[in-house]
Amino acid sequence: xxxxxxxxxxxxxxxxxxxxxxxxxxxxxxxxxxxxxxxxxxxxxxxxxxxxxxxxxxxxxxxxxxxxxxxxxxxxxxxxxxxxxxxxxxxxxxxxxxxxxxxxxxxxxxxxxxxxxxxxxxxxxxxxxxxxxxxxxxxxxxxxxxxxxxxxxxxxxxxxxxxxxxxxxxxxxxxxxxxxxxxxxxxxxxxxxxxxxxxxxxxxxxxxxxxxxxxxxxxxxxxxxxxxxxxxxxxxxxxxxxxxxxxxxxxxxxxxxxxxxxxxxxxxxxxxxxxxxxxxxxxxxxxxxxxxxxxxxxxxxxxxxxxxxxxxxxxxxxxxxxxxxxxxxxxxxxxxxxxxxxxxxxxxxxxxxxxxxxxxxxxxxxxxxxxxxxxxxxxxxxxxxxxxxxxxxxxxxxxxxxxxxxxxxxxxxxxxxxxxxxxxxxxxxxxxxxxxxxxxxxxxxxxxxxxxxxxxxxxxxxx
Numbered sequence: 001x002x003x004x005x006x007x008x009x010x011x012x013x014x015x016x017x018x019x020x021x022x023x024x025x026x027x028x029x030x031x032x033x034x035x036x037x038x039x040x041x042x043x044x045x046x047x048x049x050x051x052x053x054x055x056x057x058x059x060x061x062x063x064x065x066x067x068x069x070x071x072x073x074x075x076x077x078x079x080x081x082x083x084x085x086x087x088x089x090x091x092x093x094x095x096x097x098x099x100x101x102x103x104x105x106x107x108x109x110x111x112x113x114x115x116x117x118x119x120x121x122x123x124x125x126x127x128x129x130x131x132x133x134x135x136x137x138x139x140x141x142x143x144x145x146x147x148x149x150x151x152x153x154x155x156x157x158x159x160x161x162x163x164x165x166x167x168x169x170x171x172x173x174x175x176x177x178x179x180x181x182x183x184x185x186x187x188x189x190x191x192x193x194x195x196x197x198x199x200x201x202x203x204x205x206x207x208x209x210x211x212x213x214x215x216x217x218x219x220x221x222x223x224x225x226x227x228x229x230x231x232x233x234x235x236x237x238x239x240x241x242x243x244x245x246x247x248x249x250x251x252x253x254x255x256x257x258x259x260x261x262x263x264x265x266x267x268x269x270x271x272x273x274x275x276x277x278x279x280x281x282x283x284x285x286x287x288x289x290x291x292x293x294x295x296x297x298x299x300x301x302x303x304x305x306x307x308x309x310x311x312x313x314x315x316x317x318x319x320x321x322x323x324x325x326x327x328x329x330x331x332x333x334x335x336x337x338x339x340x341x342x343x344x345x346x347x348x349x350x351x352x353x354x355x356x357x358x359x360x361x362x363x364x365x366x367x368x369x370x371x372x373x374x375x376x377x378x379x380x381x382x383x384x385x386x387x388x389x390x391x392x393x394x395x396x397x398x399x400x401x402x403x404x405x406x407x408x409x410x411x412x413x414x415x416x417x418x419x420x421x422x423x424x425x426x427x428x429x430x431x432x433x434x435x436x437x438x439x440x441x442x443x444x445x446x447x448x449x450x451x452x453x454x455x456x457x458x459x460x461x462x463x
Contacts, residue, residue, distance in 0.1 A: 045074070045075065045076055045357070046353045046356075046357065047076065047353055047354050047356075047357035048075065048076055048077065049076065049077045049078075049079065050076065050077070050078045050079070050104045050105065050354070050357055050358060050361060051078075051079045051081055051102065051103045051104050051105075052067075052078065052079065052080045052081065052103065052104065052105045052106065052107065052344070053081050053083060053088075053091075053092055053102075053103040053105070053106045053107070054080055054081070054082055054083075054088075054106070054107040054342075055082065055083060055084070055085045055088040055107075056082040056083060056084045056085065056088075057082075057085070057304065058304070058307065058378060059162050059304055059378065059379055059380070060080050060082045060107075061080075061378075062374065062377040062378040062379040063080050063107070063161075063374070063379060064078075064079075064080040065377045066365065066370065066373060066374045066377060066379065067079075067080060067361075069370070069373065070361060070364055070365070073364075074364075076357065076361070078361060081103065089109070089112070092106055092108065093115075096116070096119075096121040096347065096349060097119070097121075099349050100349060101347065101349045101350040101351070101354070103347055104346065104347060104350050104354050104355075104357070104358045105344055105345060105346055105347065105358050105361075105362075106344075106345055106347060107161055107162060107342045107343070107344050107345075108158065108342055108343065108345055109342055110145050110146050110339060110341065110342065110343065110411055110414055111227070111411070111412060111413070111414050111418045111422075112414075113146075113147075113148075113149045113157055113158060113343070113345075113414050114149050114150070114413075114414045114415040114416045114418065115415075115416040115418070116157070116345070117149050117157045118416045119416070120348055121347065121348055121349070122157040122158070122345045122346065122347070122348060123157070123345070123346040123347070123348045123355055124155065124156075124157065125147070125156050125157055125158065125159065125345070125346065125359075125362075126154070126155050126156045128359055128362075128363075129143075129147070129156050129159065132363050132366070134159060134362070134363070134366040135156065137366060137368070137371075137383055137384060137385070138159075138160045138382040138383060138384060139160075139163070139382050139383075139384055139387060139406050139407065141406060141407065141408070141409055142160035142163050142341075142382035142406060142409075143156065143160055143382075145339050145409065145410075145411045145414075146158050146159075146160040146161070146163075146341060146342065146343035146382070147159065147160055147343050149414065150415075151414075157343075157345055158342075158343025158344055158345040159343055159344045159345075159362050159365075159366060160341075160343050160382040161341075161342060161343055161344040161365075161379075161382070162304065162341045162342045162379060162380050163341045163380040163381065163382040163402075163406050164302050164303055164304045164339070164340030164341030164342075164380055165302065165303060165327075165337045165338060165339050165340055165341070165402075165405045165406060165409045166231065166232075166234075166235050166300055166301065166302055166303075166327060166337050166338045166340065166405075167300075167301070167302075167303050167306070167324055167325065167326055167327060167337070167398065167401050167402065167405050168298055168299065168300060168301075168324065168325050168326075168327065168401075169291055169298070169299045169301065169306060169309050169322050169323070169324050169398075170194065170297060170298045170299075170322070170323050170324070170325065171291075171294075171297050171298075171318065171321060171322065171323075172321050172322065172323045173318070173321040174208060174297055175192060175193070175194070175297075175323070180192065183207075184203075184204070184207050187207065188203050188207070192204070192207075194323070194325045195325070195328050196328055196329060197328050197329050197330075197331075198236065198239060198266065198328045198329070198330055198331070199331070200328065201298075201328045202266075202269070202270065202273075204217065204297070204298070205217030205218045205270060205273065205274040205297070205298065206273055206274060208274075208297035208298075209273060209274045214294075214295055215294075215295065215296075215297065216274055216275065216276040216277065216290075216295060216296050216297070217270075217273070217274030217275075217296065217297055217298060218270060218274045218275060218276070218296055218297070218298045218299070218300065219275065219276050219279055219282060219286070219287035219290040219291060219296040219298070219299045219300060220232050220267070220270060220271065220275060220279075220282070220287070220300045221282060221283055221284075221287070221300060222271065222275070222279060222280055222281060222282045222430075222433065222434055223281050223282055223283040223286075224281070224426050224427070224430040224434075225283070225426075226422075226426075227412065227422055227426070228282075228283040228426075229425075229426060229429045229430055229433065229434075230412065230422060230425040230426055230429060231338040231340075231412075232267065232300060232338070233263070233264060233267050233425075233429055233433075234336075234337075234338035234410070234412065235300065235327055235336075235337055235338050236263040236264070236266050236267045236330070237259075237260055237263045237264075237336070238330075238334065238335075238336020238337065238338070238408075238410045239263070239327060239328065239329055239330030239334050239335060239336045239337075240259045240260065240262055240263035240266070240330040240331065240332075240334065241259045241330060241332055241334045242254075242255075242257055242259040242260035242263050243260075243410070244412065244413060244451075245413075248461070248463070249455055249460045249461050250452075250461060251448050251451045251452050251455065251461075252448050252449070252452050253448075254448070255444055255447050255448040255451060256441070256444035256445045256447070256448040257444075260444050261440045261441050261444050262331075262440075263330070264429070264432065264433075264440040264443060264444060265440045267433060268432060268433045268440065271433050271434070276290045276295045276296040277295065278290075280434055281434075284301050284302060284305045285305075287299050287300060287301050288301060288305055288308055288309060291309055291315075291318070291322070292308075292309065292314065292315045292317075292318065294317060294318060302340040303340075303380060303398055303401075303402045303405070304340065304341075304380060306324060306398045307378060307396075309322045310322055310396070310397055310398075322397065323397060324397055324398040324400075324401040325401050326401045326404040326405045327405065335408040336408055336409075336410050337405050337408065337409050337410070338409070338410070338411075338412075339409040339410060339411040339412075341380065341382075344362060344365075346358045346359065346362075366383075368383060368385050368386065371383035371385075371386050372386050372389070372391075372392070375392055375395070376395070380402065382406070387403045387406070415458075415460065416458075417454060417455075417458050420454050421451055421454060421455075424446075424447055424450045424451065424454075425447055428443045428444075428446050428447050429443065431443065
């Protein structure tokens with residue numbers, strides 16, 4: 001049987017036609033290679049540097065040491081800018097009066113708070129301090145005097161930062177000398193020891209006042225500049241139960257009360273009988289110098305200046321012979337001491353971002369462990385838990401007296417017109433105590449009358 005074979009060329013043509021008629025298979029989608037993720041960019045803090053203004057002194061150095069820990073932890077640098085005390089207030093007041101934002105925060109004096117808040121230069125910290133628990137973490141008196149305005153309002157404008165008050169340093173080598181102890185007891189009828197009352201204090205001051213030996217009983221504040229002699233007199237006024245005003249801001253019959261007059265008379269007697277030589281214009285520097293040169297037995301000073309007395313570099317002869325005690329009680333058992341120290345406030349003129357960054361720093365700074373570190377560096381914490389720790393109380397020769405004192409401190413007026421009131425007390429105390437003009441009653445009457453007029457004109461006394 002014969003096979004019919006198609007020519008090869010015809011087969012190829014038919015194959016091509018068949019191929020052309022078959023629909024093309026759908027194209028398979030090409031899997032896309034996964035896109036490489038861009039490396040995450042870590043966003044830095046909105047604010048990477050903050051500036052705090054404070055006076056030029058050792059506590060500002062301690063705050064910088066603490067702030068350096070904040071930078072290590074967060075990367076945010078905090079600069080503590082220091083200005084000498086005499087120009088500190090003027091520099092800050094001029095800056096904020098112009099709405100300046102050079103500094104994000106200021107560690108301002110307690111007396112500034114009325115002026116700075118009334119003029120709108122401080123940020124309201126009330127909600128912040130309450131919500132973070134910082135308001136409950138500090139000794140109540142420090143929140144009142146460093147942070148609150150007006151008094152009793154519950155409105156806070158500063159975090160109590162550098163607690164301070166007046167206390168006393170004394171020569172242990174004199175107080176503990178067997179011969180001195182025997183001689184004192186023979187003369188006064190009770191053992192020589194750290195005075196608990198101002199009556200005992202006067203006895204001791206007179207006992208150690210021996211001009212022929214170059215030794216005097218005390219060094220107390222007498223300088224007329226700023227608030228020195230007023231702060232000194234407060235250390236007798238408050239223990240005598242006297243004050244600057246009553247609950248309604250009345251001053252007549254208060255500033256010139258019998259208790260206030262008696263307290264002023266005591267302060268002058270102390271100056272006349274027992275003040276060291278060359279201390280008729282003395283504040284913290286001059287008093288410390290007298291203690292260091294060995295010419296006085298007891299020295300009034302803010303606790304912030306006591307470290308120099310126990311430093312072998314600044315007090316080579318007596319650094320290991322100095323003890324400390326809190327302000328003695330008055331005739332009726334009242335306690336009281338002049339407040340020093342400052343609170344940390346946020347400047348209202350800086351941007352919201354910088355205000356928030358400042359609050360973040362204060363919240364960090366107020367933690368119990370950071371406050372313990374701040375105290376370890378040398379800062380005077382106001383943290384209640386730190387005050388209660390034996391580690392803190394025994395860390396320095398003066399910490400225990402400091403912790404005691406901060407429970408009964410009181411302050412001068414902190415209202416915007418405090419400067420006008422202060423000028424009068426400085427003038428009248430200086431005239432009576434240093435220059436010997438008039439009587440204590442006349443000095444207090446003058447202060448009461450002039451304060452009354454200023455307070456009425458400013459609307460603080462309305463009846």
